[in-house]
Amino acid sequence: MESLKDLSIYNSLTGEKARFEPLHAGKVGMYVCGPTLYSEPHMGNMRTFINFDLIYRYLLKLGYNVKYVRNITDAGHITNSAGEAVDSIGKAARLEQVQSLEIVYKYNVKFQELNRIYNLLPPSIEPTATGHIQEQIEIIEQIIKNGFAYAVNGSVYFDVRAYSEKFEYGILSGRKVDELAEETRDLNAQDEKRFFADFALWKKANPEDMQIWRSPWGDGNPGWHIECTAMSTKYLGSEFDIHGGGMDLKFPHHEDEIAQNCGSLGCNPARIWMHANMLNVNGQKMSKSLGNYFLPKEIVEGTTDVFEKAYAPEVIRFCMMQAHYRSTLDFTSDSLNAAEKGFTRLQDAVSKLDHLPTTNENTTPEVSALIPSFYQSMNDDFNAPKLIANLFEAAKMIFAIEDGKAFISKNDLDELRKEMHSFLFDVLGIRMEKAAGASDEALNAAMDLVLEMRKTARENKDWGTSDKIRDRLTEAGIIVKDGKDGASWTVK
């Protein structure tokens, strides 16, 4: 059984899959870059968070005691390479004529609501950048003390050249310091920096900034990358197991985090770096200008023009789980509809688990192989699509058992039910509640009566009445289906 817990993880740092060995037996420290709350997270953001939720859930499933830290960026990102002040949060706040704290709070409430809708487990801690200004200042002081940063006119920059004499800048993204100059498109940003690749740790305040803090270098605000270094260190220590985020954060954000950690504490913060891939919509990266941009809530409510109909959050999550976290995923009406259909099939099979015939004979070998396959798939770098294929195999076997073409013992059935539920609900995080309609008792009672009358009509071969009831109900939005065990209905 122990081999069932032999997890391998792909490490972006090495470009290889390796057996996972936690730094401290039985415990995992994981840090994931969370949302920047100057707007509502879009569907692409959600995919990353959902993927790390899956990873968190599987680590828990394997019995690890996981400390999962996902930060909230609520301090403005300060500079771009051109050296212009870009205080995203302040900008959005002024636009909407409110205080920055107010806008961050507003979007945080929305973000937490999305977490519930999409069934994400709450992380162990969700620390905010603004709540850790002091820690950030202390890290910056340490980096200066170690000789890897310098202060200029109230700002502090990381000294990439000094750093690269002792450490390797670019180990994560495969960049070479000497080559960085050639690949930078904009070379106008020299201004205060000694070297074009240097990046801000602390930026002097502009008069129009909405968020300003005091520091040893004067009033200002922290650089974009330093908050993660400060918070990961505070909650997980100088070195921990897993650091994750979206692919687009690999450079410069994560590269600079490594530099800051090495520059202050002498080591790479994480043993394993994991990067989740992007979500495409209709073959292209989600973008407002392409018209394929939508919010996680809009697709659930059917209020986006990108798709013709609404999709349940479980269906969206299921669709996402059918692609590996390291692959790009394309959302189209076809892929979503396919996921919806498949999800229903799996749902049917799972519900049959509760009243499946068992035998005293041996369980069919194909059925016995099911549970180990679930673990093997997930142990292979969290291969959820493969797990789902295994679950469909299980569905097929469940139908076969029902038809008497395969067999399962009582004990094995109990075990299969337990593990299928666990992988579906706990690991994939997919809810399988009964479809809507069941909540309205009056409607249920009325439908029971109508279907009973129709049943009588059918027994009398009164097809006219029978079909009239079905057609009128269809018009009213209620679909009636005649099965072997009588008629069933769903609201559509």
Added chain:
RNA sequence: GGUCUCGUGGCCGAGCGGCUAGGCACCGGUCUGCAAAACCGUCUACUCCGGUUCGAAUCCGGACGAGACCUCCA
């Protein structure tokens, strides 16, 4: 321009050197008063050109194509 991914059947997507996932659609069948649904079965792909190998979708080289990052971005 630089760095790096990737190119799988009608569509979405696993695969990491031999045993050729899975879902959806299509088609065929079972069931059914009809319809729908459901279940069963079928369909055998790997951008192109070289190379390595007994054997390649899978490794190497090249071409073409797509995308990401280099600038706020999950």
